[in-house]
Amino acid sequence: MKTLLAMTSALAMMAAAAEAKTFVYCSEASPEGFDPAPYTAGGTFDASAHPIFNRLTEFKKGTTEVEPGLAESWDVSADGTEYTFHLRKGVKWQSNEKFTPTRDFNADDVIFSYDRQGKADHPWHQYIPGITYEYYTSMDMPNLIKSIEKIDDYTVKFTLSQPEAPFLANIAMPFASIVSKEYADTLAAAGTMEDMNNMPIGTGPFKFVAYQKDAVIRYAKNPDYWGTPAIIDDLVFAITPDAAVRLQKLKAGECHLMPYPAPADIEAIRADANLKLDEQAGLNVGYLAYNTTVAPFDNPKVRKALNMAINKQAIVDAVFQGAAAPAKNPIPPTMWSYNDAIQDDPYDPEAAKAMLAEAGVTDLSMKIWAMPVQRPYMPNARRTAELMQEDLSKVGVTAEIVSYEWGEYLQKSMEAGRDGAVILGWTGDNGDPDNFLSVLLSCDSAGEGGANRAFWCNEDFSKLLKDAKITADPAERTALYEQAQVIFKDQAPWFTIAHSTQYVPMSNKVSGFVMSPLGDFTFETVDIAE
């Protein structure tokens, strides 16, 4: 009955604003829930963290630069382990039928938002049975954050166990969204804690209105938003999992903007006079990782020879249909510290053959692992593997293509002594080079549970990363990462494939949409022409 009343009143509100501007986004997936902390999917964050919530720091729109969010400013101690955040005053919490805030956002909310994820004995840690905080855990927050203290209502001090340069970027990520402690207390008193995940209350540009599972999510503009308020009045997510159907809906005017078009449809979208297409180099990389612990792939010369035997441009043309840039470094060109001075290994089968002979490798046969799923960084791994197989056969290397179910693929590809080279990739979380290099290539991540699928452990390379992580000065960090990329290229643990381009098709009527290098979809700046 309460829902009915709420909907009726929401309806009355909508009717009153008959001239309201409604923006429809054809989203690709249903949100797992509306509390950003327990989830990891981008589609969930687009529906929760971005429209409804804010974080202490935020990514400046269209960039991976960190700017003030709910924290107006911060001081970092000389040793880099203490961060004191000065919180923004006068930030209003949203309200709903169950909750009317009596106070503004303050330090209690910040401490609550982090403690509930980090402290296993916190009453909200398991507010829904089986809930976990995978992002918080995987960003190493439990080990990194030693303590969080409230200095006063608008000052909070984080003490870290070690200096961590990417920290400010880490806490701009969706999992670190700030939730209301007062709302939590209200829900706990009412015995409906699970509503934290169903009826979110945040400080963001849009208020949650209703969710009809797997079909529609509705939001309304938050008139009390502390930042620049949204231009549109109502935001609607029409959940449409199939890319071809999304495009038909966009063409038919049933939605204004869609994510992830099929690569094959790009030309048709460009040709459509009613649509426009934004594009941007994606913050991702697709790669083929050799097992550098197994002969003959433990020899950098052999790896380099194989890299020179594969025609990269052919893969970009055939598999990515041109919608990608050939990759020479493990980080994408849009990321700071990208070393553009590095020369890619040329495609030269003859030289490759000679190098293999020089290394004493004859009659080499190997396996290429092709992942069974499509990812933004890899539209068709099987086809990629076939092209590689063909190229390798020209230098006398016999390649066999293998594949497994996705979960098994991820697991088996990290098993020590793995037979073969693995096609995989990565999409950045926070725009920090450490989020690529340390996760994918450091000694620490070469063991079980890591993601270094080349099992490549180069002490010099890892030392550079460690130094960069505890260095605060961006220029110094850049120099360290640039050096690391030189070692990477020289040692060739991967054949770097491509950085795929992201496309966002939208109606001609849409203006003000800003593409995010992190792949987020946010709508507070969009407008629609009548």
Next chain:
Amino acid sequence: MVRFILSKLLYLVPTFLGITIIAFSFVRILPGDPVLLMAGERGVTPERHAELSAQLGYDKPVVLQYFDFLGRLMHGDFGNSLVTKKPVLSEFLTLFPATVELGLCAIIIATLIGVPVGVMAAIRRGSWFDQISMTVALVGFSMPIFWWGLLLIILFSGILGWTPVSGRINLLYFFPNVTGFMLIDSVLSGQKGAFASALSHLILPSIVLATIPLAVIARQTRSAMLEVMSEDYVRTARAKGMPPFRVIGIHALRNAMIPVVTTIGLQIGVLMAGAILTETIFSWPGIGKWMIDSISRRDYPVVQSGLLLIAALVMIVNLLVDLTYGLINPRIRVK
């Protein structure tokens, strides 16, 4: 009749137990586990993997897990989704009306068109109508649903602009879901144009979902009619000068209906399979799409309880079909 119903119900118990075993084992036989899929490319340490598995109860022996599952079922607890953390039963009940609405429309279309076409084809055996309709039925039966749905969308929604592309109703309409059936809720809302919008959204998906059952029903009706029409009593009825309309309507059709009703009942299973694809294409928020998502994420509780609920439903429909035989043919009741 009561004994007949009771004996049928008794059969349900072992069938139901069998289904719990199949539903439980099915998702566990598939390679890959939910913890690994949640972690994705990032990977998960063996310690964290063990911790999460223990938290989810997947570290126990499988047999024990099965009895846990069965025990909770007895208390009406279908478990919680690993992904959304919500009770499986409540998710099922939210999504189920959408599937029923689509399925009912599809089966009505399939029956209303399939039976008359089958009867006509049988009466005019060998005519151009018979040949064309049966050829079309064969094509319909072999239609890949995903391709067919997309084709209809491109033609009717894209090029002609007659029907909406996907969804259940125009997004401008916003009202409470009282029953979960959009056709009913749109009327209850009292909003002008809501019902018409809901109906127009139903057309393409129900045609797509009806395609295969329609073909099967038409072919089954034709062959059943042909068989019955060569029976002695039909010949006798004709010989004594009964008008052809009555011969077919009273003597032939009623007897031919028994295999046809069986076929229609069996189509419920086909509909469920078709709903998975149809719902995905038309962004229809039903249980077909829900099951597909859950299988790909290895959401064990949703897959096992969802399968169980769907199977129970198919069983009930089959039971109703069995009971309908009794109505059509009293001899079955006596046996």
